[in-house]
């Protein structure tokens with residue numbers, strides 16, 4: 351049990367990344383291209399024309415990165431597997447060289463005493479599957495489960511924590527509704543269907559794990575408390591819609607086998623009348639839930655904000671990160687408590703939390719001072735500690751991110767790393783936040799004060 355200052359024994363202190371954001375070499379060793387590879391190579395999609403062709407070169411430098419984590423005292427690494435490295439066509443023949451890469455990474459981590467957490471899908475879909483409709487094709491649930499099985503068979507046991515999907519909301523909202531992320535579509539009809547098939551795929555990969563695996567499988571969602579801008583009924587209703595759309599759209603089916611009723615209001619005629627049996631089948635017992643937390647939003651009713659009809663109101667007095675997100679640490683505590691209250695006790699991991707603040711492209715000789723990131727991490731880790739003290743079963747925390755990496759459509763313009771990456775030389779320099787995190791880990795939280 352945690353006392354007032356420390357975390358429970360065995361608390362997993364981790365760092366997170368994802369394949370397309372850090373690996374580079376997207377076509378190496380027989381890998382099939384992903385939808386993100388295609389998207390990034392389409393003019394006008396990513397700021398500055400950046401791509402994941404090199405990124406942080408982790409595909410080739412993973413040993414160096416594992417050694418760096420070990421020096422920092424990091425105990426767990428959450429990475430994602432690029433589906434197209436393992437199955438270049440998305441289905442069918444396994445590419446041994448791609449699979450071997452993840453086996454080498456996992457073995458390197460274990461040798462360094464670092465626990466691996468593998469995410470099976472962090473947004474990079476094999477392009478061959480995108481050609482077949484991607485998340486709009488109902489067959490994708492089976493394709494995903496087959497892919498998951500390949501990984502479970504090779505690595506379960508060495509990997510004890512598997513996450514099926516990372517942030518299904520972002521996949522559907524960014525990829526199929528607003529089009530800012532791959533595959534860049536813009537349709538409410540598609541977004542509603544993509545969400546549903548994402549959750550079918552999740553349930554299918556969990557069922558496959560029950561047959562193949564012995565350890566832990568879970569889901570990773572991004573959660574954001576939705577607060578009303580006023581107590582007026584319109585703002586309250588807008589806030590409920592925003593909450594249903596982002597937070598409950600995925601957790602309700604995964605953990606209760608239902609969809610929030612507000613979704614019919616959000617999507618209107620684009621919301622299909624899903625057969626109740628099919629919705630109930632989305633519920634699958636998971637061993638843990640991963641919560642990604644960055645900020646909250648304060649909402650007002652806005653008929654022009656398609657399709658949710660809620661707009662965020664900027665909090666003028668608050669600190670904001672480089673991605674314009676309000677720094678709101680108490681929201682992390684409240685979110686963890688909300689999950690417990692609404693869905694009951696289940697093991698939780700904070701699978702992402704962190705902030706982009708300005709850091710120079712080259713690390714100055716005196717080191718990278720990032721006091722705003724240190725303050726962000728300190729306040730959010732204290733919030734996690736409060737949630738644990740209030741009875742939440744939080745078993746670990748993964749800072750986003752280990753490295754400055756490709757921040758999707760923002761390209762390399764937003765730096766989230768606790769380790770600075772000089773993108774011209776690939777030199778890694780731990781920032782002050784990394785040293786701070788090391789002290790927190792070494793003291794099991796006491797250094798947070």
Ligand code: BGC
Nearest residue numbers: 368516517520572702750757
């Ligand atoms: C994603 C990461 C991303 C981070 C910061 C999360 O939505 O899982 O891939 O880099 O937030 O935007």
